Amino acid sequence: MVTMKDVGREAGVSAMTVSNVLRGNTNVTPETAQRVREAADKLHYRLNTTSLSARSLRVSTSRGSRNFGTIGLAIFELDRPYPSQLASLISQAAEKRGYQTVVQETRINADNERSIIERVSNQFCDGLIFSSSRLSAAEIEQLSNHRPTVLLDDDRPQQDIDTILTPSEAGARAAIEYLWSTGKRHIGIVGGVYESADNNEMSDSNDTRHRRLRGCRNAFAQFGVDWADVPMIDAPWNDADACKAIAANADLVRSCDALFCMTDTTAFGVIRGLKDIGLSVPDDIAVMGFDGIEMGAIMTPSLTTVAVDIPMVAQKAVDMLIERIDDESDRKRQRIVANFHIAHRESA
Missing domain, CATH: 3.40.50.2300 (Response regulator)
Known part of the structure; x- marks a missing residue:
């Protein structure tokens, strides 16, 4: 079994220095810390949490000790x-x-x-x-x-x-399918960045945004909609910026009969932004979110959304x-x- 002494010998430092580095103490130079981490990786050493750090700092509570x-x-x-x-x-x-x-x-x-x-x-x-x-x-x-x-x-x-x-790809696809099933044919996306069919970034990237966009793209493909024709409204995933994005893209927004927002928080800002440009939800335009946060159920209008099982x-x-x-x-x-x-x- 590999010990701190073994890691120290490999890195040319003491076992105490190894302990300091692996416990996150800052009294070691960056160069030494890097050498210790590389030695620990090489030897496949793992800090024993049963004897260090958190387990030695456990707090006795009054809840039955x-x-x-x-x-x-x-x-x-x-x-x-x-x-x-x-x-x-x-x-x-x-x-x-x-x-x-x-x-x-x-x-x-x-x-x-x-x-x-x-x-x-x-x-x-x-x-x-x-x-x-x-x-x-x-x-x-x-x-x-x-x-x-x-x-x-x-x-x-x-x-x-x-x-x-989170079920980003499957959930986003289900959102577009749901809106399509209600008769919406001009569905815009808020919070995505357009990528062309020739761009490999979408297929190669696995972050949340790209996985949700991939789900949207797959849904549109099954309905015969060219991805390049999908209205795309760029906005950070927060309510204030989403509201501003609606105003900045008012003409594009008015060409849509539904907007799919990449998060519920984005949708909150979108609904406010739509009101500001004179559009009523859902009478003039439908809005759908993604997350399923509690607030969405009690706002006016209540938010249709991809409800993730957050618990x-x-x-x-x-x-x-x-x-x-x-x-x-x-x-x-x-x-x-x-x-x-x-x-x-x-x-x-």
Whole structure:
């Protein structure tokens, strides 16, 4: 069995330095830290979470004197409904399994993600749930010293890290099929970026946006609609920018009888933007979202959406992570896609 001393000998440092690096302490030069991580990778050494970091920092609570482990959750943003709802559900699911959750916001920034892994996750957490990473799977593995990790909605080709995915491709395809079934024939997409049929980016990319666009494209293809003819309204996935995008593309929007929005939050902004240019939902134009967040059911008009099983995403992420924490054997990587259904409401 490989020990810290073995890693130290390989890297030319002490076992204490190895410990400092792998626990995320910052009192080691970057060059030395990199050498230690490379040595650990070469020797396939993994930090023993049962004796270091989180397990030595467990908090005794008043709830029957139970001891709680700690998991880290690095999520792309906390000021939007979907990720905040997901973070809450993950925290609840973890607590039921005897773990507390440390939540960090990455803002989809590579430097933030590296810092979270090195300075928070490695120091305090038994494992990490990681969302929308800008880092490669190999770098995540190396930075975390192969600590148990689950990726959220990241379907890049890799062999080692468990992942739970939203049904982006199947859900988006179902959305277009649903709108088509209601008689809509001029369906626009809000929150996508147009790519030509000759562009290989869509088929090669596995991020959430591209997977949802791929689902849309496949649906239009089955109806004989040329992808180049689909109205595409570019907008960041938030309500304020989506509202502005409607005003900026008012003529294009008026040519549509339905808009499929890449997220529910985008749809909220779109509905406001449509009102601002004098269009009523659903009388003048239908609007459909993707996510199934709770707010969509109570807004006016209530939002028709691709309703992802968000509790399932949270529960599966926690369950997969704890399985890895409890069993460090080299079992096969898991890739799970969440369930969904079309929530039929007033907006479409």
